[in-house]
Amino acid sequence: MSTLFYEPSTRTRLSFESAMSRLGGTVLSTESAGEYSSAAKGETLEDTVRTVEGYADCIVIRHFQEGSAKRAASVASIPILNAGDGPGQHPTQALLDLYTIQREIGRLESIKVGMIGDLANGRTVRSLCMLLSMYNDIQIYFVAPDVVRMRDDVKNYLTARGVRWTEVSDLREVTADADVLYQTRIQRERFQNPDDYAAARGKYIIDRDLMRILKPTAVVMHPLPRVDEITTDVDSDPRAAYFRQARNGLYVRMALLKLCLADGYQPDIAL
Amino acid sequence: MSTLFYEPSTRTRLSFESAMSRLGGTVLSTESAGEYSSAAKGETLEDTVRTVEGYADCIVIRHFQEGSAKRAASVASIPILNAGDGPGQHPTQALLDLYTIQREIGRLESIKVGMIGDLANGRTVRSLCMLLSMYNDIQIYFVAPDVVRMRDDVKNYLTARGVRWTEVSDLREVTADADVLYQTRIQRERFQNPDDYAAARGKYIIDRDLMRILKPTAVVMHPLPRVDEITTDVDSDPRAAYFRQARNGLYVRMALLKLCLADGYQPDIAL
Amino acid sequence: MSTLFYEPSTRTRLSFESAMSRLGGTVLSTESAGEYSSAAKGETLEDTVRTVEGYADCIVIRHFQEGSAKRAASVASIPILNAGDGPGQHPTQALLDLYTIQREIGRLESIKVGMIGDLANGRTVRSLCMLLSMYNDIQIYFVAPDVVRMRDDVKNYLTARGVRWTEVSDLREVTADADVLYQTRIQRERFQNPDDYAAARGKYIIDRDLMRILKPTAVVMHPLPRVDEITTDVDSDPRAAYFRQARNGLYVRMALLKLCLADGYQPDIAL
Numbered sequence: 001m002s003t004l005f006y007e008p009s010t011r012t013r014l015s016f017e018s019a020m021s022r023l024g025g026t027v028l029s030t031e032s033a034g035e036y037s038s039a040a041k042g043e044t045l046e047d048t049v050r051t052v053e054g055y056a057d058c059i060v061i062r063h064f065q066e067g068s069a070k071r072a073a074s075v076a077s078i079p080i081l082n083a084g085d086g087p088g089q090h091p092t093q094a095l096l097d098l099y100t101i102q103r104e105i106g107r108l109e110s111i112k113v114g115m116i117g118d119l120a121n122g123r124t125v126r127s128l129c130m131l132l133s134m135y136n137d138i139q140i141y142f143v144a145p146d147v148v149r150m151r152d153d154v155k156n157y158l159t160a161r162g163v164r165w166t167e168v169s170d171l172r173e174v175t176a177d178a179d180v181l182y183q184t185r186i187q188r189e190r191f192q193n194p195d196d197y198a199a200a201r202g203k204y205i206i207d208r209d210l211m212r213i214l215k216p217t218a219v220v221m222h223p224l225p226r227v228d229e230i231t232t233d234v235d236s237d238p239r240a241a242y243f244r245q246a247r248n249g250l251y252v253r254m255a256l257l258k259l260c261l262a263d264g265y266q267p268d269i270a271l
Numbered sequence: 272m273s274t275l276f277y278e279p280s281t282r283t284r285l286s287f288e289s290a291m292s293r294l295g296g297t298v299l300s301t302e303s304a305g306e307y308s309s310a311a312k313g314e315t316l317e318d319t320v321r322t323v324e325g326y327a328d329c330i331v332i333r334h335f336q337e338g339s340a341k342r343a344a345s346v347a348s349i350p351i352l353n354a355g356d357g358p359g360q361h362p363t364q365a366l367l368d369l370y371t372i373q374r375e376i377g378r379l380e381s382i383k384v385g386m387i388g389d390l391a392n393g394r395t396v397r398s399l400c401m402l403l404s405m406y407n408d409i410q411i412y413f414v415a416p417d418v419v420r421m422r423d424d425v426k427n428y429l430t431a432r433g434v435r436w437t438e439v440s441d442l443r444e445v446t447a448d449a450d451v452l453y454q455t456r457i458q459r460e461r462f463q464n465p466d467d468y469a470a471a472r473g474k475y476i477i478d479r480d481l482m483r484i485l486k487p488t489a490v491v492m493h494p495l496p497r498v499d500e501i502t503t504d505v506d507s508d509p510r511a512a513y514f515r516q517a518r519n520g521l522y523v524r525m526a527l528l529k530l531c532l533a534d535g536y537q538p539d540i541a542l
Numbered sequence: 543m544s545t546l547f548y549e550p551s552t553r554t555r556l557s558f559e560s561a562m563s564r565l566g567g568t569v570l571s572t573e574s575a576g577e578y579s580s581a582a583k584g585e586t587l588e589d590t591v592r593t594v595e596g597y598a599d600c601i602v603i604r605h606f607q608e609g610s611a612k613r614a615a616s617v618a619s620i621p622i623l624n625a626g627d628g629p630g631q632h633p634t635q636a637l638l639d640l641y642t643i644q645r646e647i648g649r650l651e652s653i654k655v656g657m658i659g660d661l662a663n664g665r666t667v668r669s670l671c672m673l674l675s676m677y678n679d680i681q682i683y684f685v686a687p688d689v690v691r692m693r694d695d696v697k698n699y700l701t702a703r704g705v706r707w708t709e710v711s712d713l714r715e716v717t718a719d720a721d722v723l724y725q726t727r728i729q730r731e732r733f734q735n736p737d738d739y740a741a742a743r744g745k746y747i748i749d750r751d752l753m754r755i756l757k758p759t760a761v762v763m764h765p766l767p768r769v770d771e772i773t774t775d776v777d778s779d780p781r782a783a784y785f786r787q788a789r790n791g792l793y794v795r796m797a798l799l800k801l802c803l804a805d806g807y808q809p810d811i812a813l
Contacts, residue, residue, distance in 0.1 A: 010593060011580070014544060041279065047495065052285060055289035250596060321551055322552060325785070325792060326789075432603050439637075
């Protein structure tokens with residue numbers, strides 16, 4: 001397995017590499033492909049992929065451009081796993097999120113999920129919404145500062161599949177009703193304008209006070225890294241599921257790699 | 272095997288690491304030794320090598336200075352593989368180039384090779400010329416912008432060994448006659464003067480139009496990465512051998528590593 | 543084993559990774575965690591560690607802040623190995639230094655050690671002093687430029703344990719008497735003020751001339767990298783032990799990893 005990472009990562013790269021090691025395979029690692037690979041000399045992503053597929057049996061790619069993984073997959077003859085394509089998608093994160101909800105809540109149907117934070121740029125919430133639409137009786141609440149509200153493409157996708165969603169400005173109202181609070185970081189690196197960042201940051205914080213109105217059976221999730229949108233005194237609450245969620249990434253990625261590299265795999269099942 | 276890379280690389284590092292993994296060995300990888308190793312603290316290459324040889328059985332080194340691999344080999348008691356020493360040499364690339372010509376053309380004798388692009392700084396063409404001189408009846412055409420013509424050291428080396436070479440300014444003339452068109456990138460990172468770079472770049476492009484006059488049995492090679500000196504619409508032509516060439520790097524490097532680490536290896540056979 | 547390196551390293555990271563490979567384990571490597579991990583997005587070290595412990599069985603950490611390894615260990619449920627915490631400690635280096643003294647001199651008791659160079663910021667000498675205090679009849683000479691003299695915390699630690707230490711300004715005097723000369727680099731990266739760096743650098747150099755007054759049974763050690771504080775013409779002297787010392791790091795780290803990962807390991811034995 002070759003990891004091609006053009007953006008910083010800890011969880012995703014290390015959990016993929018750990019997954020492949022535990023399956024008995026080996027890893028060709030690229031920690032900062034943008035600076036230290038041939039991309040620095042002007043090579044296109046397509047050329048890089050057509051080269052690397054000569055050395056590896058699958059490629060895990062994180063890239064700063066939306067659609068980059070799809071472009072890579074269009075020229076590759078081996079499986080390409082999208083580990084985040086700019087503000088686009090993060091499908092393996094969504095799979096581990098789904099697995100976490102199943103393990104923590106015990107079901108994937110009839111749940112109420114509050115999505116909080118940077119919903120415009122947050123590729124994890126975008127991917128999770130799409131996956132959740134495959135299950136019955138889902139209610140989604142979007143809680144976002146104005147400048148980073150969920151984009152229409154996902155809203156339309158949900159509506160077309162009969163998923164109920166509403167935009168809510170009061171986090172306490174959502175907290176009292178939700179089975180899952182899915183908090184996300186306001187991503188400074190996606191903002192052009194520092195004023196927009198300042199306006200968005202710090203508006204919706206999950207702290208101990210808020211946890212008092214969360215149902216005993218509900219959980220708090222976060223794709224991590226967090227900055228200050230969940231205060232650290234929440235960490236010891238048993239409903240704080242985010243570190244368990246990060247660990248689930250290992251198991252889900254092991255399963256994905258096994259699936260991709262199995263005999264008879266159809267690479268058109270895009271991941 | 273330890274890889275010490277002081278310059279960006281995709282193909283060379285990953286193919287070496289893949290080669291060692293496939294041979295059953297393990298890899299100590301350094302993606303950006305210039306910034307994140309002790310070189311950043313002022314350590315000499317010699318000291319780094321004398322340390323790393325305590326941890327690995329062979330070292331693959333890419334460095335920005337001509338002669339660096341030879342300096343490393345002079346202090347090391349384990350095999351040093353030169354993975355590119357600035358504008359000097361790139362011998363493992365030349366070996367895979369030779370292997371590719373043999374596989375694609377079916378012979379290494381009596382061939383006509385057009386070397387195109389940055390011949391002054393292109394270490395791959397320099398190394399390939401030297402290896403080709405070991406075979407009979409070789410004709411080399413050098414096609415380069417004025418500022419980056421082949422240097423005298425290689426010309427004299429070829430003349431001394433009876434290899435015919437000529438400098439030609441018309442790429443079409445060479446294309447009609449050659450068995451191998453070996454295109455190279457104009458390397459911006461080797462130019463001090465931006466005007467020289469602008470003058471050199473874009474002068475000799477291989478495109479679909481040019482491919483019409485290339486012999487059906489001839490091939491186009493390129494050490495990659497390419498920028499725009501071969502247009503992408505050439506990629507689907509069966510005579511476009513450059514991605515097959517990149518893959519051959521894996522096999523040739525596996526063979527080299529096996530050779531270097533075999534019992535009875537003489538480290539004075541410099542690679 | 544996961545290596546999390548927030549500061550440049552060659553010896554420490556590669557010897558740890560080589561050690562784990564030789565023990566049959568695999569490695570998740572991070573060469574420049576400060577720039578390419580989630581630390582770049584504002585994640586705390588504690589959060590990074592709580593995530594990575596889900597993917598690895600032990601973590602080797604180098605960080606620019608004193609106390610960072612202890613902070614990491616306070617949240618982790620797996621062994622954390624401190625591979626250097628800013629100007630704090632470098633305990634695995636001290637263990638390999640001790641092992642080197644034992645192998646080279648044949649004993650750890652009744653030895654005279656001259657510590658030379660940047661004693662204020664040099665974490666290796668700080669850690670070595672503390673370990674040496676466990677042995678009887680140790681005499682330590684501190685030879686440092688004024689701006690980088692040994693700090694009081696270590697001096698008080700030694701005094702409290704009955705270790706004799708003196709500050710000496712004449713390197714020749716120490717050289718004639720010592721069993722071990724432990725030279726260190728003046729670390730430019732620890733200086734705020736360039737004048738202080740200029741004043742400190744070059745004051746105490748070990749060269750061939752000085753070696754003439756060193757006892758035949760004594761050795762010169764250095765944690766490396768060196769810049770010019772030991773001249774290269776000393777390297778061929780059999781008493782120059784620093785490259786053997788670097789190699790010993792591999793064996794000592796293999797032993798440490800085996801100890802940490804053995805059944806019944808008590809993680810409160812802080813390393």
